[in-house]
Amino acid sequence: MPGISSPILTNAQGQVIGALPWVVNSASVATPAPAQSLQVQAVTPQLLLNAQGQVIATLASSPLPQPVAVRKPSTPESPAKSEVQPIQPTQAVPPPAVILTSPAPALKPSASAPIPITCSETPTVSQLVSKPHTPSLDEDGINLEEIREFAKNFKIRRLSLGLTQTQVGQALTATEGPAYSQSAICRFEKLDITPKSAQKLKPVLEKWLNEAELRNQEGQQNLMEFVGGEPSKKRKRRTSFTPQAIEALNAYFEKNPLPTGQEITEIAKELNYDREVVRVWFCNRRQTLKNTSKLNVFQIP
DNA sequence: GGAACATGCAAATAACCC
């Protein structure tokens, strides 16, 4: 696209998610990028605009207007999704007169929307930050507000690199240090994660993303090489119990939720599953029962 | 139909108890 002075920001699908008001690395823009790739680079001042010229985010550590992603107005009822709005490419978007704009309407429920906290489990970051009068530091001294901001920023920066959650997860698994899956990235971005886990994951993601952005500045090919490593760490395949097995296990559980080692061995033999698999099933079943019964105590009849 | 994201539940791990 020669001659474009206000770069269009696209995601991995080539969807236009916005535009950047300033081009700094003109070389990278001038270079034709592969189809599934980042097309522009966000640089100082790091502001991301949508096609309407609204600032949807900054890439700095300053507080961001929220929510970050601009949703399609036609689908405001799907709160679970956080897709950015596909926008038809437009002519060059002039920089906005006002830097910080109010959030676009009809967006997914943000962290400010009340989310019920279940009594049975540790609350997530999103649950904590959505609670009114909750201090930004939790009892362990974890800065929830900082984590929320980082999660928001992370998603914007990931999308601006044209990367999916799966790609980030695979890349993290392939690199040195702790491995995380697509699920982990998804939960982190949604803050569907405990403050402790978020605190642990944040520096890993931060370091990885900084490196990814550096590689991207050196060229799209470098980024793809960085991201495209072979995942090495694999966990055991998830067992899928047959309905008959579940039924039998539940029957055993009703009779005795805490079988002895010998009993577990016998059950495993009878159902033709690994002893360890059956032991874990009983552990998880007790956990589930405990959680649901705790929940019921607080449920309004 | 396929890609990307979201989520339920099995597996892994840490901390604790006896």
Next chain:
DNA sequence: GGGTTATTTGCATGTTCC
């Protein structure tokens, strides 16, 4: 040391959207 519970993590699959 072998068991437990509490918590975290990821596979498998559901949902959403193009």
